Amino acid sequence: MNVVILNGSLKHQTELAPIQAALEEEFKSQDMKTDSFIMNQIKIISCTGCFKCWDTTPGICTGVKGDDGEEIKKKVVNSDLLVFLTPITFGGYSSELKKIIDRLLGTLLPGVQIINGESHHLKRYDSYPSILAVGISENSDDEEEHLFRKLVYRNSLNYFPPVHKIFLFQKDEKVGQEKIKQMINEMELKK
Amino acid sequence: MTKVLFLIGSPRGKKSTSFSFGKYLDEKLLEKGLETSTLIVRSQLASDEKITQMMNEIEDSDTIILITPLYGDCQPYIVIKLMELIAAKKMNLEEKRFLPIVNSGLGEVVQISAVSIPIYHKFAKIVGFKWAGSFAAQAGEMFKGRYGKQMHDLGKEADIMRGILDNLADAIISNQDLPDMAPRTLPGMFYWKILQKPIAKMNTNSWRKVAKRNGQDVDARPYLE
Numbered sequence: 001m002n003v004v005i006l007n008g009s010l011k012h013q014t015e016l017a018p019i020q021a022a023l024e025e026e027f028k029s030q031d032m033k034t035d036s037f038i039m040n041q042i043k044i045i046s047c048t049g050c051f052k053c054w055d056t057t058p059g060i061c062t063g064v065k066g067d068d069g070e071e072i073k074k075k076v077v078n079s080d081l082l083v084f085l086t087p088i089t090f091g092g093y094s095s096e097l098k099k100i101i102d103r104l105l106g107t108l109l110p111g112v113q114i115i116n117g118e119s120h121h122l123k124r125y126d127s128y129p130s131i132l133a134v135g136i137s138e139n140s141d142d143e144e145e146h147l148f149r150k151l152v153y154r155n156s157l158n159y160f161p162p163v164h165k166i167f168l169f170q171k172d173e174k175v176g177q178e179k180i181k182q183m184i185n186e187m188e189l190k191k
Numbered sequence: 192m193t194k195v196l197f198l199i200g201s202p203r204g205k206k207s208t209s210f211s212f213g214k215y216l217d218e219k220l221l222e223k224g225l226e227t228s229t230l231i232v233r234s235q236l237a238s239d240e241k242i243t244q245m246m247n248e249i250e251d252s253d254t255i256i257l258i259t260p261l262y263g264d265c266q267p268y269i270v271i272k273l274m275e276l277i278a279a280k281k282m283n284l285e286e287k288r289f290l291p292i293v294n295s296g297l298g299e300v301v302q303i304s305a306v307s308i309p310i311y312h313k314f315a316k317i318v319g320f321k322w323a324g325s326f327a328a329q330a331g332e333m334f335k336g337r338y339g340k341q342m343h344d345l346g347k348e349a350d351i352m353r354g355i356l357d358n359l360a361d362a363i364i365s366n367q368d369l370p371d372m373a374p375r376t377l378p379g380m381f382y383w384k385i386l387q388k389p390i391a392k393m394n395t396n397s398w399r400k401v402a403k404r405n406g407q408d409v410d411a412r413p414y415l416e
Contacts, residue, residue, distance in 0.1 A: 049202040055401040059413040074414040095272040111395025154264040
């Protein structure tokens with residue numbers, strides 16, 4: 001199994017580093033191959049909204065050049081599990097995480113289908129990775145945490161993960177290896 | 192005199208529906224003698240100097256109208272970055288009115304109202320902006336998007352949208368707060384439930400045509416190993 005971890009910490013934030021390390025250790029112990037990316041240390045040019053990944057070079061972003069965005073997208077396309085690590089930011093993702101999520105648009109087709117009365121983009125690939133979203137809350141704010149859950153749920157409608165799970169921790173909370181193992185087991189990933 | 196700042200949060204800048212909405216509103220406000228300015232967020236994030244200029248403009252304005260597209264169920268990267276910068280600056284924003292307008296190419300209001308508008312509410316509360324209402328504009332791409340026309344240039348299909356923006360301009364001019372609005376933006380005698388599937392099909396076909404014209408297979412599956 002292939003895992004991609006996208007760590008959306010901002011430059012001064014360190015809370016997600018131990019969670020990333022514990023996840024990597026657990027994935028390794030379960031023979032899962034992991035590629036981790038700390039987004040604030042990688043050059044990613046943000047999506048320009050040109051839609052070239054839909055109508056000019058389908059599936060490939062050619063609107064921006066000279067960054068690592070396409071390499072990461074390639075890893076995501078071939079992964080079984082995609083992990084989002086982010087400080088909860090006004091109830092949503094951090095800018096660092098959203099920068100790469102925006103660049104994944106080309107993994108979907110431009111056309112839309114109606115699912116449960118809502119328009120959603122069509123699948124480009126037969127299968128998509130499951131999503132494990134880990135949010136760190138600074139303020140123990142129920143409203144923010146509720147919004148974060150809703151955002152990941154809405155994303156799950158659009159990115160077709162077989163399984164999606166959300167785990168929230170407080171900024172100063174210690175997250176032990178046992179908890180990490182439990183999180184991964186709860187995903188019930190099919191190997 | 193009331194000073195209104197339009198922040199255009201689309202990565203497409205002047206080629207966006209967001210800019211088209213902003214330009215239309217701006218002209219209405221100028222006609223009534225309001226002082227306005229418009230900044231393209233993507234351009235302003237390009238350097239520390241421009242970020243400072245944007246923060247100064249926010250401090251100097253009475254009403255901030257942030258017009259953005261919906262990217263992946265929420266704000267695009269550049270808008271989250273802007274919100275983080277405003278929060279980090281810890282400015283005194285208490286008397287400033289904040290009105291976000293969110294447009295989505297998709298036709299259902301829930302796509303915008305589920306997460307994006309609540310995120311703006313949370314942001315406004317945290318940084319201290321006074322909430323002045325919001326507008327969730329579904330099917331935004333019809334009103335400029337890839338087709339390159341400004342609101343004024345569009346035909347009857349934009350009558351409803353122009354009417355909504357006219358009312359919005361009136362509210363801004365009279366410093367009147369609005370509810371979180373999500374009025375129907377599509378013309379025609381049929382309700383969205385009837386139009387939904389044909390429009391979805393038209394949308395899909397139009398992308399296929401463009402890709403084909405570019406000599407491409409829209410269904411390509413690059414990167415798959």
